[in-house]
Amino acid sequence: MRARLLEATVELLVERGYAGTSTTLVSERAGVSRGAQLHHFPSKQDLVVAAVQHVTEVRGRELEEAARRLPRGARRTRAVLRMLGDHFSSPVFAAALELWVAARTDEALLAEVAPLERELGRHTHRLTVELLGADESVPGVRELVQATLDLVRGLGLANTITDDAHRRRRILDQWALTLDGALGTPGENA
């Protein structure tokens, strides 16, 4: 029942945004009584934070799963970047974006969202370093990994109001070539 409520919440965040998501709509969508819902999640804030946390965990596991199937060798960086780009352009990113933007002007929500976001950022950073085989003891490498993640976040934002998949792929493929040059990883030019 808990999972049903959380998944209904994410669906509504994606379809109607933060302002358009109400606890009434969530209980209707999930087919759960108001009483049972209030027992699990007393407020809208409890519900949306738990929902975004839940799907972030699920998606994080999917990402690690997908990462295990990535090719080794010359085309690896490109495959890693395409995977990250798709991850940050998913419906879950849209749900998280709704939460971040709402938190910007809602102190109580921000107090919940900011630590969640920091933890997620650290986790994604560690995973990216590992996937790229980047050596962060080399000056500048840490910043390039961070730049890569800020880039895919920016691409994710662009994708929310237009279908940007084609442009995203061209940009990330070029970024992969540049990154291979800068990181000394074995790229297409090797």
Add this chain to the structure above:
Amino acid sequence: MRARLLEATVELLVERGYAGTSTTLVSERAGVSRGAQLHHFPSKQDLVVAAVQHVTEVRGRELEEAARRLPRGARRTRAVLRMLGDHFSSPVFAAALELWVAARTDEALLAEVAPLERELGRHTHRLTVELLGADESVPGVRELVQATLDLVRGLGLANTITDDAHRRRRILDQWALTLDGALGTPGENA
């Protein structure tokens, strides 16, 4: 009076978000009667779209002004990127973000915001090409300029929920070095 209404709207978008901005609050803040306000802007949508357009134009002119004062030579790329990074982390970016995110789940608003966003994107792209002295006839250069703008957009988003100025500067300074290498522009290493 028109400018007062538009500036009050942007202030409210920054402080209270899209959902928290109402035409009543705007007329109060601007010190303009409801009747006069409705004469200029019949709906909230008319008001917020015009407001974001207005400040985007003002900020665009400020950006071009600032661009004229940028240094030439080895440190130019770094200065260009810092300027763009600050531009995408300003309160006006937060106001525009509120509008984009609201437009994601509001078709009528999206029909107004999408062309505005495309035009702004083209303008910022042209300006960035010019400022960096980038030659887009060289394969890959166009994509690196676009990546740079998606990167600063991602950094702008990160900055909305934490003060990210220090991290942003480190990332952009490193990207400037990498970009100079990739574009063949005269960088710090020249």
